[in-house]
Amino acid sequence: MNATSASSSSSFGAEEQLSTGKFASSLIQRDTHPAPIINCRMINSGGKHIRNASPAPDHRSEARLRIDPKVLVFVETTYSGLGRDIAELLVYNRIKYKIEVAGKSLPVLTNLDKGRYGVIVFENLDKYLNMDKWNRELLDKYCREYSVGIVGFVSPSEETLVGAQLRDFPLFVNTNLRLRDASLNPLSSVLRLTRAGETAWGALPGDDWAVFQHNHSTYEPVEWAQRNTQEYPADSVGQVQLPLTTVLQDRGQLDGIQRVLFGSSLRFWLHRLVFLDALSYLSHGQLSLNLERMILVDIDDIFVGEKGTRLRPDDVRALIATQKNIAAMVPGFRFNLGFSGKYYHHGTREENLGDDFLLQNIQEFNWFSHMWKHQQPHLYDNLTLLMAEMHLNYAFAVDHNIPTDSGYSISPHHSGVYPAHELLYMAWKKVWNVKVTSTEEYPHLRPARLRRGFIHRNIMVLPRQTCGLFTHTMYIDRYPGGRDKLDESIQGGELFQTIVYNPINIFMTHMSNYGSDRLALYTFQSVIKFLQCWTNLKLASAPPVQLAEMYFRLHPEEVDPVWGNPCDDVRHKKIWSKTKNCDSLPKFLVIGPQKTGTTALYTFLSMHGSIASNIASPETFEEVQFFNGNNYYRGLDWYMDFFPSESLPNTSSPMPTQLGSPRFMFEKSATYFDGEAVPKRSHALLPHAKIVTILISPAKRAYSWYQHQRSHGDVIANNYSFYQVITASDSAPRALKDLRNRCLNPGKYAQHLEHWLAYYPAQQLHIIDGEQLRLNPIDVMNELQRFLKIQPLLDYSNHLRYDVKKGFYCQAVSEKRNKCLGKSKGRQYPAMDERSAKLLQRYYLNHNTALVKLLKKLGSRPIPQWLKDDLSTGT
Numbered sequence: 011m012n013a014t015s016a017s018s019s020s021s022f023g024a025e026e027q028l029s030t031g032k033f034a035s036s037l038i039q040r041d042t043h044p045a046p047i048i049n050c051r052m053i054n055s056g057g058k059h060i061r062n063a064s065p066a067p068d069h070r071s072e073a074r075l076r077i078d079p080k081v082l083v084f085v086e087t088t089y090s091g092l093g094r095d096i097a098e099l100l101v102y103n104r105i106k107y108k109i110e111v112a113g114k115s116l117p118v119l120t121n122l123d124k125g126r127y128g129v130i131v132f133e134n135l136d137k138y139l140n141m142d143k144w145n146r147e148l149l150d151k152y153c154r155e156y157s158v159g160i161v162g163f164v165s166p167s168e169e170t171l172v173g174a175q176l177r178d179f180p181l182f183v184n185t186n187l188r189l190r191d192a193s194l195n196p197l198s199s200v201l202r203l204t205r206a207g208e209t210a211w212g213a214l215p216g217d218d219w220a221v222f223q224h225n226h227s228t229y230e231p232v233e234w235a236q237r238n239t240q241e242y243p244a245d246s247v248g249q250v251q252l253p254l255t256t257v258l259q260d261r262g263q264l265d266g267i268q269r270v271l272f273g274s275s276l277r278f279w280l281h282r283l284v285f286l287d288a289l290s291y292l293s294h295g296q297l298s299l300n301l302e303r304m305i306l307v308d309i310d311d312i313f314v315g316e317k318g319t320r321l322r323p324d325d326v327r328a329l330i331a332t333q334k335n336i337a338a339m340v341p342g343f344r345f346n347l348g349f350s351g352k353y354y355h356h357g358t359r360e361e362n363l364g365d366d367f368l369l370q371n372i373q374e375f376n377w378f379s380h381m382w383k384h385q386q387p388h389l390y391d392n393l394t395l396l397m398a399e400m401h402l403n404y405a406f407a408v409d410h411n412i413p414t415d416s417g418y419s420i421s422p423h424h425s426g427v428y429p430a431h432e433l434l435y436m437a438w439k440k441v442w443n444v445k446v447t448s449t450e451e452y453p454h455l456r457p458a459r460l461r462r463g464f465i466h467r468n469i470m471v472l473p474r475q476t477c478g479l480f481t482h483t484m485y486i487d488r489y490p491g492g493r494d495k496l497d498e499s500i501q502g503g504e505l506f507q508t509i510v511y512n513p514i515n516i517f518m519t520h521m522s523n524y525g526s527d528r529l530a531l532y533t534f535q536s537v538i539k540f541l542q543c544w545t546n547l548k549l550a551s552a553p554p555v556q557l558a559e560m561y562f563r564l565h566p567e568e569v570d571p572v573w574g575n576p577c578d579d580v581r582h583k584k585i586w587s588k589t590k591n592c593d594s595l596p597k598f599l600v601i602g603p604q605k606t607g608t609t610a611l612y613t614f615l616s617m618h619g620s621i622a623s624n625i626a627s628p629e630t631f632e633e634v635q636f637f638n639g640n641n642y643y644r645g646l647d648w649y650m651d652f653f654p655s656e657s658l659p660n661t662s663s664p665m666p667t668q669l670g671s672p673r674f675m676f677e678k679s680a681t682y683f684d685g686e687a688v689p690k691r692s693h694a695l696l697p698h699a700k701i702v703t704i705l706i707s708p709a710k711r712a713y714s715w716y717q718h719q720r721s722h723g724d725v726i727a728n729n730y731s732f733y734q735v736i737t738a739s740d741s742a743p744r745a746l747k748d749l750r751n752r753c754l755n756p757g758k759y760a761q762h763l764e765h766w767l768a769y770y771p772a773q774q775l776h777i778i779d780g781e782q783l784r785l786n787p788i789d790v791m792n793e794l795q796r797f798l799k800i801q802p803l804l805d806y807s808n809h810l811r812y813d814v815k816k817g818f819y820c821q822a823v824s825e826k827r828n829k830c831l832g833k834s835k836g837r838q839y840p841a842m843d844e845r846s847a848k849l850l851q852r853y854y855l856n857h858n859t860a861l862v863k864l865l866k867k868l869g870s871r872p873i874p875q876w877l878k879d880d881l882s883t884g885t
């Protein structure tokens with residue numbers, strides 16, 4: 011659909027036409043085509059934008075609200091159709107939501123005295139109208155008491171309704187209509203982000219629209235449209251010449267509940283905006299999006315490009331003129347030029363003049379470094395060489411007076427940014443003092459709505475947006491899908507929505523998009539005008555460092571990166587060093603908790619010729635402790651260095667090891683079990699890994715940790731009795747509270763296991779009974795090998811032997827000699843005092859009961875004897 015198809019002529023002066031894309035100005039001269047640049051009614055012939063003097067309405071309410079700003083969405087059955095569109099829109103705008111299948115019983119609506127949802131959305135309005143009496147009353151009561159509004163979409167159905175009344179409401183619908191020319195009610199108080207005053211000319215998508223008729227003052231139209239065909243049943247409606255209401259507001263005068271009803275889905279671009287406004291309005295401003303939008307347009311590959319594809323002086327002039335036009339609408343706007351100096355003067359004679367003309371106008375633009383020869387940094391495994399290449403571009407910049415202090419850089423093909431190639435980050439800092447970069451690859455190229463930012467080694471990585479123009483899109487005739495496709499993206503489609511949903515937009519374009527048909531000039535000028543026509547967004551621009559600081563102020567939750575598995579994404583693999591591969595990543599993790607026998611398990615596993623653990627860390631001994639704590643910020647390369655891809659001979663293995671044979675890598679870090687961020691992080695990197703945990707009586711575990719701390723000379727453990735530690739109050743000194751927590755918290759097994767199970771399927775989780783590991787490690791190891799599907803099986807009965815002196819099983823190194831774990835494992839200490847034992851039995855009662863439930867739910871796992879004992883004495 012073409013929103014400007016009704017405009018027959020451009021209202022821009024000749025000067026403005028010149029500054030637009032070449033194809034655009036040539037089309038303006040031809041009468042057969044519509045004006046290519048968006049032509050708002052609000053724009054007068056001087057190109058100035060006449061805007062309403064009044065600011066966009068503020069939906070915030072004075073009323074004391076008791077709601078969580080979260081949306082409850084009722085979908086038909088699954089995540090398909092409109093339900094999926096709604097979910098996508100909410101994700102895009104980082105709005106919290108919960109999806110429920112309509113027809114099932116209502117979720118819990120309140121928590122203590124607080125409403126859990128700020129807006130209720132029905133994918134199918136019928137489901138709301140026909141809800142069973144009990145649920146409907148409950149929901150309506152909730153909406154009234156907590157001042158929560160409802161959004162409903164009339165769902166298409168085969169039956170065509172004509173003047174059918176909506177159950178219990180003085181409201182009538184006609185369905186299955188074809189409509190055209192949508193416009194908005196300027197008086198509607200729902201509209202905030204969306205701006206009334208324009209008409210979306212042409213046919214509206216779909217032939218299943220519903221329109222509303224009403225005869226009560228509670229109702230106010232938000233959007234209207236016109237009928238589109240002669241077949242419209244004029245008699246039955248009677249008012250066919252009048253605009254038909256396609257989105258309707260119910261102000262709640264009848265039953266105290268505010269609603270916004272849509273006569274069609276979100277397929278129509280304008281409805282996506284109105285839907286966001288409805289959420290804002292109905293949540294009393296709690297779900298309001300900020301109206302500020304920052305736009306930066308990067309032009310990569312300056313000086314790069316074959317002869318015939320590069321900029322000529324005229325193109326540079328157009329670039330400067332358009333920049334001026336855009337800056338009038340987007341304060342602070344300047345194109346951001348990324349250069350590769352090596353290719354300066356590599357064009358035709360005229361194109362070389364274009365290069366010179368760019369450099370004569372250096373001060374017109376912002377500049378940032380690309381790579382000297384447009385190389386991909388991930389191909390470099392040597393920091394010195396990589397820096398040398400960067401220095402060449404730096405020297406070029408200095409020689410030609412190009413500013414070098416933007417603090418921003420872009421890597422060709424986003425190579426090395428994500429997955430992070432540490433050498434790139436190091437070289438960037440050293441040569442260019444880079445503070446910001448951007449990529450479209452984190453976490454993946456698509457879907458674009460999930461692109462996020464992160465900070466690594468103090469370099470802020472922002473999400474980068476695509477605008478539909480690629481290196482080779484130079485001519486409108488060859489635009490994939492044709493010109494209509496590009497216009498669709500601009501006029502309410504993907505590009506337009508990208509800006510609507512992203513407060514900070516960095517767009518990627520290439521030099522080639524500014525030569526030939528100058529498609530980028532056309533695209534950006536058009537979309538910015540379209541935004542001005544249809545939204546109240548306040549557009550502005552700023553240099554990258556400022557944008558990045560703004561971004562992480564807005565999204566502090568994104569500061570921490572989440573390292574994904576590069577092998578799960580073909581594009582990531584292409585921009586990942588050839589020297590790295592996922593085969594050397596661990597196949598299973600022993601996650602602890604501490605003091606349950608993890609060292610014994612680690613040692614027994616290491617005896618297996620096909621199993622290898624990470625190389626030892628000088629800081630944390632055998633444990634890498636990557637997924638918790640600060641090591642995670644050292645990045646994936648740091649982690650992978652612990653798992654060299656060439657297998658090393660396993661010296662502790664009694665089995666013959668073939669050099670170079672594939673090894674089953676694992677990592678044991680006993681603090682992973684209860685680390686808050688660990689399941690999410692490890693799942694992002696190792697989604698297929700198996701997870702092995704060991705459980706012993708949590709009381710025994712707590713006491714063992716206390717003893718561990720005592721023998722490590724911990725002052726608190728030595729100055730306070732175990733009982734004093736576990737009963738320390740929240741007002742106790744911090745160190746005492748920390749010890750108390752380390753003793754008690756890991757033992758809340760069910761809670762931690764549930765957390766792991768939120769990320770990993772139960773089939774990937776193996777729970778070892780720690781008492782069995784101590785008393786009968788041979789069976790435990792055999793079972794574990796089967797779970798891990800390790801070949802060949804090692805018969806541990808030949809390699810483990812009970813050592814009377816140690817009182818534990820040890821490795822049988824010869825007929826007479828055993829190799830046991832050191833003194834720190836299997837310590838001698840007095841038994842736990844009775845008072846503490848009783849207290850801990852009570853303390854863990856609920857946790858242990860939950861554990862029994864969980865183990866039963868997981869099935870096929872016998873309830874350990876210690877758990878039964880703990881429960882029987884704890885009651």
Ligand SMILES: Nc1ncnc2c1ncn2[C@@H]1O[C@H](COP(=O)(O)OS(=O)(=O)O)[C@@H](OP(=O)(O)O)[C@H]1O
Pocket residue numbers: 603604605606607608609610680714715717718783784818819820831834835836837
């Ligand atoms: N075969 C064998 N040899 C020695 N010790 C064994 C063995 N099997 C289980 N255990 C029990 O392991 C307890 C130490 O657990 P961890 O290795 O997980 O401790 S740590 O978190 O790594 O510090 C340790 O706890 P303490 O007895 O309190 O020292 C042992 O009870």
